[in-house]
Amino acid sequence: MSSSLFDLLWMAARRRVLVLLGATIALSPPPAAAGDFHHWVQFAAEGLQARAVTKSGACPKAAIDGRETAMTARAQADDLFPVTICTLDIPKGAKSAAIDGRPLALPPPRPNKILVVGDTGCRLKGLFLQDCNSPGSWPFPLVADVAAKLAPDLVVHVGDYYYRESACPLLRQGCAGSPHGDNWASWEADFFDPAGALLHSAPWVFVRGNHETCERGGRGWTRALDPHPFPADGRCPPQDRPFAVDLGGPTLVVLDVTTAEDRVANLEQAQFFKTQLSTAGAIPGPVWYAFHKPIFSSIRISGKETVGDNKTLAEAARDGLPANVEAILSGHLHAFQAASYVEDYPAQFVVGNGGDTLDPYTPAKFDGLVINGLTVERGRSTAPIFGFATFERGDGEWLVTDYDVQGKPLLRCHLRGRKVECE
Ligand SMILES: [Fe+2]
Incomplete structure (x- = not known):
């Protein structure tokens, strides 16, 4: 998402509302910048997966427990979705994982x-x-x-x-x-x-x-x-x-x-x-x-x-x-x-x-x-x-x-x- 005037106004509106609501919390980082990507971890049918959406055409680099590993393309870009959806299986017992150096949130053994x-x-x-x-x-x-x-x-x-x-x-x-x-x-x-x-x-x-x-x-x-x-x-x-x-x-x-x-x-x-x-x-x-x-x-x-x-x-x-x-x-x-x-x-x-x-x-x-x-x-x-x-x-x-x-x-x-x- 590019940093257009609309984006700046939108972020200002979010900040103003949080202040008005009396919230004492810090704001989240801004949305991914152009050329950047979205990423998350999800429970899938076959186990835990990291996924990423990128506009660059190539899947970002990933690492599990400090070892570099490759994400694979789950779905290729087309006219309506000009983004590549990437995926990576995270093995049970993995202690840490990251995409492009950004740490991923892994689940505790027993979510509370x-x-x-x-x-x-x-x-x-x-x-x-x-x-x-x-x-x-x-x-x-x-x-x-x-x-x-x-x-x-x-x-x-x-x-x-x-x-x-x-x-x-x-x-x-x-x-x-x-x-x-x-x-x-x-x-x-x-x-x-x-x-x-x-x-x-x-x-x-x-x-x-x-x-x-x-x-x-x-x-x-x-x-x-x-x-x-x-x-x-x-x-x-x-x-x-x-x-x-x-x-x-x-x-x-x-x-x-x-x-x-x-x-x-x-x-x-x-x-x-x-x-x-x-x-x-x-x-x-x-x-x-x-x-x-x-x-x-x-x-x-x-x-x-x-x-x-x-x-x-x-x-x-x-x-x-x-x-x-x-x-x-x-x-x-x-x-x-x-x-x-x-x-x-x-x-x-x-x-x-x-x-x-x-x-x-x-x-x-x-x-x-x-x-x-x-x-x-x-x-x-x-x-x-x-x-x-x-x-x-x-x-x-x-x-x-x-x-x-x-x-x-x-x-x-x-x-x-x-x-x-x-x-
Ligand atoms: Fe519904």
Whole structure:
């Protein structure tokens, strides 16, 4: 990204907002300069990987435990993505790694602080418009900067990165100059530039959202973030396979549920997702699922119907989920929610408040709400407030905290097994 007048104004705006918010944190370094590159570490299906995006055509130099090694090109440049995506497998037990001399954040053997963020892009779609140039309207750059200062051991993005689908209307200053379409410029503006400090702070797990289906942001997803190898034919895979990340208890199992129909139970899909949701049964020890669409969550009631729950996944989970699944991390609903149920079912967390327009009618407390046959025992949300959440390992429990964009804690909950209690 070049240092244009726009960039300077944008950085000034970020600085001013942080001061106004009373934040005492230091600012993140500026986005990568022209000719520079983005880099990060992610858990992929085949293990830990470093990735880099470069405009130079050649992958940057890397080193593992001080020994020089070569990154390989995952995806070559083309018209829409004039960048090379590079990758490097990081072996288990590696003590250090670097790209072009810049140290990479490797995971501890047992992550104790997991930061969750989701639904982060700036919406430009038809009449649904955010002011991408205004931190008040689209705060993801601030969310990412503040989240990075909490020094997480791991970041989980629960999906929906790409939102700039249509052009900013002429004369609308709030989004003037924004790119649009599933191309590198949009992905850089929606995710890689604003996420910079957080991308460097810890390794990531990327969950696919419905904005990353092949019909929407699938090109960018497949090239840059997909945890699976880049397909030989370069085509976007409509369905990603599950993969697991060992967190030293629990195991995080990542599923792609992006196509699951929300409002009507699609029986053919339900049969497929029933098999996917049984994945955890073969894994010893406790499991958390991470997938984009929550099953039994709701942002409002329309008539007698709950809105926000997923009727297809509910059909798939009708006979329950494997007994070792304790929690589900999702996004999709633009709110923070924590819920556990009267029935023996995993706790559900929703962290979809990272940047896109919030869902305004989510109830703060929804104990007793019946969602598609399941009764909420404890249900809390903090919508409509932008932010992110942390999951911190405690003694026999996880402390879950929802933060606003200033890094101020809004709600604390305790996850014990499948049960949630909020303060
Ligand atoms: Fe979504």
